[in-house]
Amino acid sequence: MSVPEESVEKTIYLIRHAESEENRRIGSLKNSLRTLGRFRLPSLQDAKAVGELLNIPAQIDSIVSDIGKDQISDMKAKLDAANFLETFNVKLVVHSPLIRARETSEGMLGCVAPETKVGAVNRVVELAELIEMTPKEWIPMYRGQFKGRVEFFEKWLHDQPEDTIAVVGHSEFFKAMLGLDFKFGNCDVWKLTFNYSKKGQEMEDTTSEQICAPKKKPSSADFKEGEQLTTYILPPQWSNVTKIYTGKKVES
Template identity: 30%
Template sequence: MPKIVHCIRHGQSTFNAHFAETGEDPLHFDAPLTELGRRQVQERARELRRYPYELVITSPLTRAIQTTLGLFGDHPAAPPIHVECLHREHLESSCDVGRAPSLLRQEFPHLAFDHLDEIWWHNEGEADPRGFVYEPGHVFEGRVEQFRRWLQGRPERMIAVVGHGTFFSRLTGRYLGNCEVAVLELGD
């Protein structure tokens, strides 16, 4: 029996809204959801209520956590939520720079962040003029494969993963719009 994974991209973030309008990085580090993003989450939550998820995995980036809580905060299956940094976004823009677990814990006290390093996003190399380190493609591709193997090793058969567009495009072969869902089947 295959493992079913619903890959769900986060709702619209402040970075997404600004970039769509101007084509420029607004330097919104760890960008939160916009009001439109919150509405997208509410609309998608109704559809996802019918699935008996055994586990929800969220990226530690704020827009993903906000999406996760909006989608699954009152889900009938009450699946546990696990924060995992392996499927964070490819660090190319300001919004992909995260925040320390201590700060995340203050904003989201009911989630566990203790297993994350203080800097869990890509930070190896020389900072660019914008103040952060671009993640090389080969490092990103390796992380995508590492996450695929991690998912395959999980015991659950029905999993929701809330994450990011570029990451999911590499994992599923399809680029998702905000709050769009792609189904990934993983064999044993």
């Protein structure tokens, strides 16, 4: 893939979808394993949810859970209070075609494709390449297919005329794109600087703090609102990764 010569710096807001039914079922699986580890039987509710994981297609394109709906409502109130789209001059919203991302975009931002204009937003786009990692792409021999989608998306971002873009997508996609070892929380909103022309260049002025791995594996919850990521060496095209809004915590 050729690298564009033109240097275009953009502000990108990455938003992970609200808790989905798949997330709920996986959470029940984790609860069940913890319970079995204590030599106790899982709850009937967790056991039923684990059984639902056998329906693979339902996990790939699952709807938002009841908890997810509550998360969307909570974050919508925060974004409305901050007049998010207008205050941050968001001109383009792009989201995954999966149901949970569409529901999150519509519920939190008030827009979903094929709508073309909402408030300060000029365009709303649904992008197929933004879907979460598929079961096939978890297989090592097909990981290049997933990497190709990530690279396509970055090139796509560069080619858009808007310089302030909100993206509603998925945890594994964002995690791979930024080279992190943790996932964004449901409905978390992160602000980043994107400059595709820096792709492939060496990082400059890397601090020892960036080189050193965290003492413990972090989670999205470890970062406070307004706090910037400093413990990772990010791909050159991404910088200034800052959590600006925290999604409502899922009660376990």
